[in-house]
Amino acid sequence: xxxxxxxxxxxxxxxxxxxxxxxxxxxxxxxxxxxxxxxxxxxxxxxxxxxxxxxxxxxxxxxxxxxxxxxxxxxxxxxxxxxxxxxxxxxxxxxxxxxxxxxxxxxxxxxxxxxxxxxxxxxxxxxxxxxxxxxxxxxxxxxxxxxxxxxxxxxxxxxxxxxxxxxxxxxxxxxxxxxxxxxxxxxxxxxxxxxxxxxxxxxxxxxxxxxxxxxxxxxxxxxx
Amino acid sequence: xxxxxxxxxxxxxxxxxxxxxxxxxxxxxxxxxxxxxxxxxxxxxxxxxxxxxxxxxxxxxxxxxxxxxxxxxxxxxxxxxxxxxxxxxxxxxxxxxxxxxxxxxxxxxxxxxxxxxxxxxxxxxxxxxxxxxxxxxxxxxxxxxxxxxxxxxxxxxxxxxxxxxxxxxxxxxxxxxxxxxxxx
Numbered sequence: 348x349x350x351x352x353x354x355x356x357x358x359x360x361x362x363x364x365x366x367x368x369x370x371x372x373x374x375x376x377x378x379x380x381x382x383x384x385x386x387x388x389x390x391x392x393x394x395x396x397x398x399x400x401x402x403x404x405x406x407x408x409x410x411x412x413x414x415x416x417x418x419x420x421x422x423x424x425x426x427x428x429x430x431x432x433x434x435x436x437x438x439x440x441x442x443x444x445x446x447x448x449x450x451x452x453x454x455x456x457x458x459x460x461x462x463x464x465x466x467x468x469x470x471x472x473x474x475x476x477x478x479x480x481x482x483x484x485x486x487x488x489x490x491x492x493x494x495x496x497x498x499x500x501x502x503x504x505x506x507x508x509x510x511x512x513x514x515x516x517x518x519x520x521x522x523x524x525x526x527x528x529x530x531x532x533x534x535x536x537x538x539x540x541x542x543x544x545x546x547x548x549x550x551x552x553x554x555x556x557x558x559x560x561x562x563x564x565x566x567x568x569x570x571x
Numbered sequence: 572x573x574x575x576x577x578x579x580x581x582x583x584x585x586x587x588x589x590x591x592x593x594x595x596x597x598x599x600x601x602x603x604x605x606x607x608x609x610x611x612x613x614x615x616x617x618x619x620x621x622x623x624x625x626x627x628x629x630x631x632x633x634x635x636x637x638x639x640x641x642x643x644x645x646x647x648x649x650x651x652x653x654x655x656x657x658x659x660x661x662x663x664x665x666x667x668x669x670x671x672x673x674x675x676x677x678x679x680x681x682x683x684x685x686x687x688x689x690x691x692x693x694x695x696x697x698x699x700x701x702x703x704x705x706x707x708x709x710x711x712x713x714x715x716x717x718x719x720x721x722x723x724x725x726x727x728x729x730x731x732x733x734x735x736x737x738x739x740x741x742x743x744x745x746x747x748x749x750x751x752x753x754x755x
Contacts, residue, residue: 356743356747357743360742360743360746360747363746364718364742364746366724388750391750391754392746392747392750394750394753394754395700395719395746395749395750395753396719398700398753399620399700399719401700403612403613403615403616403619403620403701404701405612406612406615406619406625406629408629409611409612409615409629409632410608412611412629412632412633413604413607413608415633416607416633416636416637417600417604419633419637420600420603420637420640421600
């Protein structure tokens with residue numbers, strides 16, 4: 348506390364937000380008890396935090412934002428990364444991540460090829476008309492996602508080219524090797540789709556591969 | 572500088588949307604809609620208070636939820652979903668501010684009190700808190716809102732890229748102005 352009769356601005360502010368050391372705050376409590384002017388001012392400053400904690404008025408427009416959010420979700424990404432495929436812990440090495448991702452993609456592709464043949468033989472309980480409509484919608488969404496990921500991957504690859512000079516040669520070689528694994532998986536899936544263009548699962552797997560490529564490129568960008 | 576992806580859990584962090592989160596993580600957009608309707612008001616409140624602009628806040632709300640969808644796979648439930656979304660929101664708003672002209676105001680701690688009207692007396696009409704926050708300049712508003720959202724001076728300095736002393740000075744000025752404007 349200053350020599351003057353009242354608390355300084357710093358004392359009032361730090362008392363108000365609780366950032367003053369306990370011992371010092373305790374020393375100033377006596378002054379607050381004896382000085383209504385300082386006590387009222389500190390309370391005025393504290394009031395802002397109290398008012399802030401009150402529930403904010405709801406914006407009636409918020410409910411109307413959802414359709415656009417949904418549309419963006421479906422247009423851009425479609426599928427969130429499942430917990431098992433995400434990288435929750437602090438970065439395992441890039442190479443390990445990439446191999447894990449590529450392995451998962453390749454495994455999924457192989458499983459899909461085996462699973463799809465019998466699955467497409469018999470009709471399900473859903474009417475053919477409904478199934479056809481849903482399948483067309485799904486194909487459109489997936490095609491959008493593939494395009495979106497492909498574009499994003501290209502942007503990130505361009506950025507990687509710019510960063511190339513700053514990346515150690517051995518790290519760059521490793522990145523290219525890992526991206527090559529994913530690219531081969533993409534090529535195989537694209538060939539499979541050419542043979543079976545209406546197969547939604549193959550397209551989802553292609554989306555997944557592109558998404559993994561984007562994730563890898565983003566990690567490289569973040570690491571740089 | 573961004574906030575870490577997921578803060579440490581606390582015992583009271585019971586997750587009221589565990590089922591919706593799980594389904595959304597598996598690609599169920601309808602489940603995510605449930606999360607949106609429950610969480611959007613809080614996300615919007617932060618966006619509006621940090622930007623001081625309703626329209627911009629609504630755009631940011633959309634960005635936050637699109638991003639939340641994309642990153643939902645990384646949410647492990649170690650904190651409440653609300654806490655995770657809160658951090659995502661603060662990061663998104665700061666990112667938006669950095670990419671806009673307001674970044675200059677954010678890092679320029681020398682906004683003169685005169686120029687920004689912080690020294691003006693109580694306003695003729697009583698403002699509500701959000702309107703008063705909107706009157707603050709971007710830098711002072713950001714610092715004050717982050718402080719009121721529970722960030723320490725050090726964290727605020729790191730997040731906004733300004734010196735801790737500057738952040739503190741902006742906080743005090745902003746709080747003083749609000750007290751003057753809001754209390755009859």
